[in-house]
Amino acid sequence: MSVITDQKPQDPPPGLRSRKRRRVADPAFRWFVTITGTSVFIILAAMVVRTTTEAWPIFQHQGFFGFLTGDRWVSGGSRSDDPADFTGVYGAWPFIYGTLVTALIAIVLALPLALCIAFYINQLAPRRLRKPLSYTVEMLAAVPSIVFGMWGLFWLVPNVLRPFFEWLESWAGGFFLFEGPVFGPGYLAAGIVLAIMILPIITAIVREVIAVNPMDQQNAAYALGATRFEVMRKVILPSSFSGIVGASMLGLGRAVGETIAVMMLIGSTKSWDSSLLQRGDSMAALIASLFKEATPEGVRGLMAIGVALFLFTMVINVAARLLVWRIGRVAGDAAV
Amino acid sequence: MTPSPTQTEERTAPPAGPGAAGPAADSAADSAAAEGTPPEESTATQPAEEQEPVQDAVFDLQDVSVRYGSFIAVGDITMKVPRHQVTAFIGPSGCGKSTLLRCLNRMNDLVPGASVTGELIYNGENVYAPDVDPAEVRRRIGMVFQKPNPFPKSIYENVAFGPRLNGFSGDLDGLVQQSLERVGLWSEVKDKLKESGHALSGGQQQRLCIARAIAVEPDVLLMDEPCSALDPIATLKIEDLIHQLKSTYSIVIVTHNMQQAARVSDRTAFFSVNIDDHQGMRTGRLVEYDRTTKIFNNPAQQRTEDYVTGRFG
Ligand SMILES: Nc1ncnc2c1ncn2[C@@H]1O[C@H](COP(=O)(O)OP(=O)(O)OP(=O)(O)O)[C@@H](O)[C@H]1O
Numbered sequence A: 001m002s003v004i005t006d007q008k009p010q011d012p013p014p015g016l017r018s019r020k021r022r023r024v025a026d027p028a029f030r031w032f033v034t035i036t037g038t039s040v041f042i043i044l045a046a047m048v049v050r051t052t053t054e055a056w057p058i059f060q061h062q063g064f065f066g067f068l069t070g071d072r073w074v075s076g077g078s079r080s081d082d083p084a085d086f087t088g089v090y091g092a093w094p095f096i097y098g099t100l101v102t103a104l105i106a107i108v109l110a111l112p113l114a115l116c117i118a119f120y121i122n123q124l125a126p127r128r129l130r131k132p133l134s135y136t137v138e139m140l141a142a143v144p145s146i147v148f149g150m151w152g153l154f155w156l157v158p159n160v161l162r163p164f165f166e167w168l169e170s171w172a173g174g175f176f177l178f179e180g181p182v183f184g185p186g187y188l189a190a191g192i193v194l195a196i197m198i199l200p201i202i203t204a205i206v207r208e209v210i211a212v213n214p215m216d217q218q219n220a221a222y223a224l225g226a227t228r229f230e231v232m233r234k235v236i237l238p239s240s241f242s243g244i245v246g247a248s249m250l251g252l253g254r255a256v257g258e259t260i261a262v263m264m265l266i267g268s269t270k271s272w273d274s275s276l277l278q279r280g281d282s283m284a285a286l287i288a289s290l291f292k293e294a295t296p297e298g299v300r301g302l303m304a305i306g307v308a309l310f311l312f313t314m315v316i317n318v319a320a321r322l323l324v325w326r327i328g329r330v331a332g333d334a335a336v
Numbered sequence B: 001m002t003p004s005p006t007q008t009e010e011r012t013a014p015p016a017g018p019g020a021a022g023p024a025a026d027s028a029a030d031s032a033a034a035e036g037t038p039p040e041e042s043t044a045t046q047p048a049e050e051q052e053p054v055q056d057a058v059f060d061l062q063d064v065s066v067r068y069g070s071f072i073a074v075g076d077i078t079m080k081v082p083r084h085q086v087t088a089f090i091g092p093s094g095c096g097k098s099t100l101l102r103c104l105n106r107m108n109d110l111v112p113g114a115s116v117t118g119e120l121i122y123n124g125e126n127v128y129a130p131d132v133d134p135a136e137v138r139r140r141i142g143m144v145f146q147k148p149n150p151f152p153k154s155i156y157e158n159v160a161f162g163p164r165l166n167g168f169s170g171d172l173d174g175l176v177q178q179s180l181e182r183v184g185l186w187s188e189v190k191d192k193l194k195e196s197g198h199a200l201s202g203g204q205q206q207r208l209c210i211a212r213a214i215a216v217e218p219d220v221l222l223m224d225e226p227c228s229a230l231d232p233i234a235t236l237k238i239e240d241l242i243h244q245l246k247s248t249y250s251i252v253i254v255t256h257n258m259q260q261a262a263r264v265s266d267r268t269a270f271f272s273v274n275i276d277d278h279q280g281m282r283t284g285r286l287v288e289y290d291r292t293t294k295i296f297n298n299p300a301q302q303r304t305e306d307y308v309t310g311r312f313g
């Protein structure tokens, strides 16, 4: 500010003016934060734009709807980017189904279990066991997925899942979800191993969300004659709802994007079958298994799968937000 | 700080009138029933003396001690809490008032390491007997906390929470209205029952919490400094409420406010801390327990007098 304005009587005394150091540091810091902040969006946008342009001819060749619902996948050998020259057939439905079904199996199995484990660790376990238990869960969350994949393929499937599937098929084989023949690897095997893989991360987050639930509200419920279970169900769960949805979304995101373990366990066929006991492929696993040998046209096909995968996760996220928002409004939840 | 004697008389006398079986009958039958309670024996240097025995006790404590781990927070409490009267717990910070209050409805079970010894009889039943269900104890003995703690739910749902929990199958709307009316909140909130309980002022929230506690129709109401977060007007409202409630409830209130104890309570228990010379353990003891008028005007113990006149922290 100029000297003249400084001396106007209505101005604050000079002691309140910011010092030189802050006048410089503040804008610099602001710029730094702004640039790093916006760069996230730029990177994201660049990725989306690049992938979508690469994939675009495939959508033109197949039609977007045809791409999503087609159930045949044959890579063509064309080098041009003109959809008219394409020789392949690109129907992503089998892989969309594979991703959808394995992720759903995973979350449906993992979420209730995670809630029980988190509740046990927080409320029921002997106090000196709580810390070790929660560390163990957090450690499990860090186990690389290839380890889960190997353990699943070489131990769990032959020793546990195959016998279980055979029993399931003999008992409910008439139902379209459990039709034989039984192989071992397949949607259900992949889904179950995925459930085990996402269990720790969901448990860890849910446990943390439960742990920060205000004690005074729990006490209020206890003082009204609530049991531990009732406090859990009527006080802790409702106010942890958004956190639990968040944890599930993280788990679901991991299940949808999981590549290597699914690749090892899903059976890798390009055909699809509605039965959970059958083999198939998922979007992420398909990309991983095909990209090395892919022709330029084939790469575009895989890019298109990538776009679909991205859209898929976006839909899940938006749905989760809507769910949190709606339930929050219905429950009159001040926390949302 | 100290209430003037006249004020004390004025505020405590009228509510005692309608409940004829209250303090008046108490004192009349006093001499006749003097042998009813055994004389207190205490290891404390100054024995806790109860001049006027309680006739109709809702709680009967015999040598109750509460420990946190090996630390004895309050030791050897022997006292009777009268039915349909207000009993105040006063004493310096850390003397175990909250601890003793929480052990009356087994809220202390929830504190890690807490344990209770001695006998705590509630309506003839030992609260700490092995086959007693703590949830059932807490349903009968409600509690209001120092900090208003409504649930993050609507006002209606806050009050309906307890009845729902206990399988209430009557006119829930009516019960909610009646509970809110009793705490004088109905006219203030009747048009916004669907709004969050957190959207109320502190005093309103505390009254909502009281409404929530009485909606399960408990027998006893325990209040731990229920007014400490409130302004004087809200405090007076809650004190009026306590006066009204005591015809149907037995109330135990912890307070740091001498005037409040003098205004609302029929009996006052003064606790203090005894320091064990060997281990330096600070154990809360019951120093004196008597009619409130007696405690404030003519206490038997020097420590009580020092405390209520503000000469001792
Ligand atoms: N959860 C706990 N774990 C261990 N010690 C505790 C616990 N709660 C209270 N104490 C100890 O027990 C003693 C009595 O505490 P309490 O809270 O009952 O005192 P108080 O009389 O209510 O005090 P104030 O008037 O400050 O509320 C204190 O020495 C305190 O440190």
Ligand SMILES: [Mg+2]
Pocket: B097, B098, B099, B224, B254
């Ligand atoms: Mg206290």
